[in-house]
Amino acid sequence: MDLELQALLAQPPPEQQERRATQLASGLGVEVRLDAGGGKGKGVFATQAFSAGEVVFQDPPLVAIQHTTNRGDAWVCGHCFRFIGSVEQQIARQIMAAREAAEADADSEAASDDGDGSEGGSGHGDSLQREAALALDEHQLEALASGELRLPCTDAVPLPQPVRCPGGCCEDWYCSSRCAEAAWEPYHQLLCVGPEGDAEEQPPAGADAKGRGKAAVVEGGGSSGSGGRSPDNNAELAARQAALREFLHHADTTNDVFRLAAVVVAKTLLAAQRQLHAQPLAGSSSSSSSGGGGSEATAEACWRALLSAWEPFAVGHKGLWWECTAAPPEAAADMRQLAADSLELLCAALPPHLLRRFPALLTLPMWGSIIGMFELNNLALFVPSPLRCWLDLLGQLPPEEQEAAYAAAGPFIEALPEELPGCEGNAFYGLHSCCNHSCAPNAEAFKRDQDGNGCAVILALCDIAPGEEVTLSYIDEEAPLEERREQLAEYGFACACDKCTAEELAAELAGGL
Numbered sequence: 199m200d201l202e203l204q205a206l207l208a209q210p211p212p213e214q215q216e217r218r219a220t221q222l223a224s225g226l227g228v229e230v231r232l233d234a235g236g237g238k239g240k241g242v243f244a245t246q247a248f249s250a251g252e253v254v255f256q257d258p259p260l261v262a263i264q265h266t267t268n269r270g271d272a273w274v275c276g277h278c279f280r281f282i283g284s285v286e287q288q289i290a291r292q293i294m295a296a297r298e299a300a301e302a303d304a305d306s307e308a309a310s311d312d313g314d315g316s317e318g319g320s321g322h323g324d325s326l327q328r329e330a331a332l333a334l335d336e337h338q339l340e341a342l343a344s345g346e347l348r349l350p351c352t353d354a355v356p357l358p359q360p361v362r363c364p365g366g367c368c369e370d371w372y373c374s375s376r377c378a379e380a381a382w383e384p385y386h387q388l389l390c391v392g393p394e395g396d397a398e399e400q401p402p403a404g405a406d407a408k409g410r411g412k413a414a415v416v417e418g419g420g421s422s423g424s425g426g427r428s429p430d431n432n433a434e435l436a437a438r439q440a441a442l443r444e445f446l447h448h449a450d451t452t453n454d455v456f457r458l459a460a461v462v463v464a465k466t467l468l469a470a471q472r473q474l475h476a477q478p479l480a481g482s483s484s485s486s487s488s489g490g491g492g493s494e495a496t497a498e499a500c501w502r503a504l505l506s507a508w509e510p511f512a513v514g515h516k517g518l519w520w521e522c523t524a525a526p527p528e529a530a531a532d533m534r535q536l537a538a539d540s541l542e543l544l545c546a547a548l549p550p551h552l553l554r555r556f557p558a559l560l561t562l563p564m565w566g567s568i569i570g571m572f573e574l575n576n577l578a579l580f581v582p583s584p585l586r587c588w589l590d591l592l593g594q595l596p597p598e599e600q601e602a603a604y605a606a607a608g609p610f611i612e613a614l615p616e617e618l619p620g621c622e623g624n625a626f627y628g629l630h631s632c633c634n635h636s637c638a639p640n641a642e643a644f645k646r647d648q649d650g651n652g653c654a655v656i657l658a659l660c661d662i663a664p665g666e667e668v669t670l671s672y673i674d675e676e677a678p679l680e681e682r683r684e685q686l687a688e689y690g691f692a693c694a695c696d697k698c699t700a701e702e703l704a705a706e707l708a709g710g711l
């Protein structure tokens with residue numbers, strides 16, 4: 199197992215890295231070089247000229263999740279993170295979230311008046327917005343959520359109709375059946391809590407409530423329709439879905455980065471399983487027991503399948519989560535324990551045959567390194583709210599139309615927060631994660647209003663010439679040199695960019711270093 203772990207955590211052989219680098223930058227005006235120079239490892243280089251403000255590249259997430267706490271504010275596709283439903287439904291959702299927050303605050307204030315010592319105030323939205331939200335008639339809100347009540351000009355900002363998760367859970371909705379399948383096949387089938395998982399949560403109004411109730415992965419690596427499952431399989435599935443709910447609850451109450459790590463694990467396990475099934479004869483031995491119908495793959499075939507399935511994540515820069523943050527030793531020990539608890543819960547939720555076939559993936563060092571990989575390649579998922587476009591449209595109407603529009607929509611607009619919340623979450627991007635840092639970067643990750651999905655968008659901050667390295671700032675590059683050094687120490691390097699070099703020299707000359 200140790201050798202397998204070492205092999206999974208080592209940088210892959212150069213030809214594999216080259217292949218991956220070519221895939222990542224294919225069709226874009228950049229390339230990934232395995233040696234960016236200066237001991238930096240890989241780096242992204244321009245192969246064409248970019249002007250200041252131009253998009254250098256867009257990068258779809260390899261894995262991404264929306265923060266659970268953001269779900270009330272933004273109803274988005276669980277795969278591409280486009281906003282779904284309608285402008286009316288998005289408004290209703292935000293207002294309902296504001297009302298719930300106001301009611302929760304009122305409850306906790308009442309409790310603290312009773313002397314339990316807790317403090318009110320969840321910090322959700324400002325008080326004027328909450329007052330406006332509470333003043334709205336509940337029936338009107340319901341009509342807005344159901345699509346019965348239409349607001350002016352919302353046809354000009356159409357959103358895709360929500361498609362239910364093939365497994366029937368209310369956790370994830372999609373913008374199309376294509377996205378639903380694109381999530382189900384490679385990972386969600388292992389992470390779906392099923393229809394009973396959230397019986398209390400009704401499907402949002404206006405959504406197609408007919409879940410197909412696909413079953414999660416079965417022995418042999420495929421997924422089956424619910425019709426073909428035996429009572430034993432049903433019981434096993436129900437037990438795993440219950441375990442999965444525990445895992446998700448633990449993540450939501452500790453650190454939802456565990457949810458993101460679970461997507462990496464699910465993707466890798468299912469890809470490895472597919473590889474095994476693509477070569478049934480090469481890797482099977484009929485003598486051993488498989489725990490399901492058919493022959494069991496040999497340990498060697500399983501290992502080769504895992505190594506190959508791990509390839510998309512193998513090139514990501516990694517470190518153990520509890521070692522690659524600046525946490526003091528006691529906190530590092532707590533983080534390690536938290537990760538161990540989370541992994542144990544996840545393992546209880548996975549099909550036993552996958553744990554048996556690919557054990558190296560489900561070890562604490564791997565789990566810690568996957569989470570550490572997110573830490574070291576940090577870019578948040580963000581998708582701006584389409585409500586901004588709608589408000590801008592209203593603002594551009596001729597005066598008379600505008601007056602009528604505000605008369606109809608005004609009470610709802612007043613109940614919206616000033617800063618319209620976008621979709622927020624955690625993500626890992628393949629090409630973005632190859633970009634090195636500079637304290638005087640020539641590019642930045644920035645989502646414009648028109649960037650309506652979960653892709654990372656890298657914009658040029660200045661003109662970039664072909665052959666030049668595309669660099670980003672991992673930290674606040676305006677901070678003083680000492681502070682920058684401290685922050686970059688968490689990433690495990692000392693920056694030698696022109697800005698740092700010049701400031702170091704100036705400090706040395708001034709006798710400050």
Ligand SMILES: C[S@@+](CC[C@H](N)C(=O)[O-])C[C@H]1O[C@@H](n2cnc3c(N)ncnc32)[C@H](O)[C@@H]1O
Nearest residue numbers: 238239240515574575631632633634635689691
């Ligand atoms: C997001 S990764 C960037 C890609 C990385 N070079 C690789 O080979 O995968 C971040 C890591 O790259 C290295 N790195 C990034 N910028 C650097 C810099 N300016 N100087 C030295 N190392 C750097 C550090 O090891 C850092 O933890």
